[in-house]
Amino acid sequence: MNGASAGPRTLVWACRRLLPLCVAAIAGCGGWRYDADRYLKRAPPKEQLCGMWVIDPDRTTWREARPLLRSGAIGPRHGYLEIKRDGRFAIEALPDFWGEWPGPIVAHRSGSGKWWIDDDALSGDSYVFLSFDEVDGEGARHKESHAVYFTQEGSEYFLHVIIWDPDTGDELVLLRASGDRQEKGTSLITGNNE
Numbered sequence: 001m002n003g004a005s006a007g008p009r010t011l012v013w014a015c016r017r018l019l020p021l022c023v024a025a026i027a028g029c030g031g032w033r034y035d036a037d038r039y040l041k042r043a044p045p046k047e048q049l050c051g052m053w054v055i056d057p058d059r060t061t062w063r064e065a066r067p068l069l070r071s072g073a074i075g076p077r078h079g080y081l082e083i084k085r086d087g088r089f090a091i092e093a094l095p096d097f098w099g100e101w102p103g104p105i106v107a108h109r110s111g112s113g114k115w116w117i118d119d120d121a122l123s124g125d126s127y128v129f130l131s132f133d134e135v136d137g138e139g140a141r142h143k144e145s146h147a148v149y150f151t152q153e154g155s156e157y158f159l160h161v162i163i164w165d166p167d168t169g170d171e172l173v174l175l176r177a178s179g180d181r182q183e184k185g186t187s188l189i190t191g192n193n194e
Contacts, residue, residue, distance in 0.1 A: 038125075038149075038151065039123070039125040039126070039127075039149040039150060039151060039160065040126055040149075040150040040151065040152060041119075041124050041125060041126055042126055043117045043126040043127075043128065043150060044150055044152070044157045046085065048157055048176070049083055049128065049157070050083050050084060050085045051082070051083065051176055051177065052080045052081070052082050052176070052177040053080060053081040053082070053083065053159055053174035053175065053176055053177065054076035054077075054079070054080050054081075054174060054175060054177050055069070055074060055075055055076050055078075055094070055173070055174060056076070056158065056173045056175040057069045057075055057076065059158065059171075059173035059175075060171065060172055060173045061169055061170055061171050061173075062095075062097075062163050062170045062171060062172050063168075064104075064105050064163075064170075065095055065105060065172060068095070068105065068107055073107050074094075074095055074108070076175075076177075078093050078094075078107075078108065079091070079092050079093030079094040079108060079110075080092055080093075080094070080177065081094060081159070081174060083115055083128065087114055087115060087116065088112065088113070088114060088115070089112065089113060089114070089115045089130055090111075090112045091109070091110055091111045091112070092110050093108040093109070093110060094108070094109065094110075094172075095107055095108075095109070095172065096109045097146065097161045097163060097172050098111070098130065098135075098144050098145065098146040099144070109135065109136055110135070110136055110137075111132050111134055111135040111136070111140065111144070112132070112133055112134050113130060113131050113132040113133040113134065113140065113145075114130075114131050114133070115128050115129060115130050116128070116129055116131075118147075120147075125149055126149075126150060127147040127148055127149045127150070128147075128148045128150075128159070129145065129146075129147050129148075130145060130146045130147075130148060131145045132144040146161065147162075148160065148161050148174075149161075149162065156175070156176070157176060158173055158174065158175055159173065159174040159175075160172075160173055161173070161174070
C-alpha cells in the first residue's frame with residue numbers, strides 16, 4: 001500500500017477539513033486566521049492520552065453547547081470519552097459532536113469504535129481519529145468519524161473537537177479526568193463509587 005489511494009471516508013473528511021480553508025484563502029477572508037501553533041504537531045504520550053476525558057466547560061466555545069453547559073444539562077459530570085490502550089474508544093453521554101451536518105444537539109449520545117493517531121496533511125498537526133462502529137447501540141453509518149486535535153498547557157493536555165467549520169471557532173474541549181477518579185472507580189456521571 002503506497003498511500004496514494006484514498007477511500008470515501010478519507011475524501012469526505014479531507015473535503016470537510018480543507019474546503020473551508022481553500023474558500024477563505026481564495027476569498028481573502030480576513031475574519032479567520034490559521035494559527036500554525038494552536039495544535040500540537042506531536043501527539044501526547046500514550047500514557048497521557050489513554051484514559052477518561054470529560055468536557056471542559058471553561059474552554060468549550062461551541063455556541064450551541066454553551067446554554068446546555070450553563071444549565072448543567074451537559075458537563076464533566078455527565079459523560080466521557082474513554083481512549084483505551086487496545087485501540088478502541090467508548091463515548092458515554094456526550095453531545096453528538098460527530099454527526100455529519102449541523103443540527104440540534106443531542107445532549108447525551110454514546111458510541112464506540114477504533115482510534116488511531118494521524119497527522120493533518122495541510123498543517124502537520126497531530127490528531128486522534130475516532131472511527132465509530134456503533135452509536136447508541138446501533139451500527140454506525142460509515143460517515144460517523146471525527147478528528148480530535150491536541151493542545152497543551154504546562155504538563156496538562158486537552159482534546160479539541162472542531163465543530164463543523166473551523167471558521168466558526170466552535171470547539172468542544174475535553175480535559176483528562178484525574179487519575180484518582182479513574183483508579184477509585186468513581187462514576188463520571190453520578191459521582192458515586194461503583
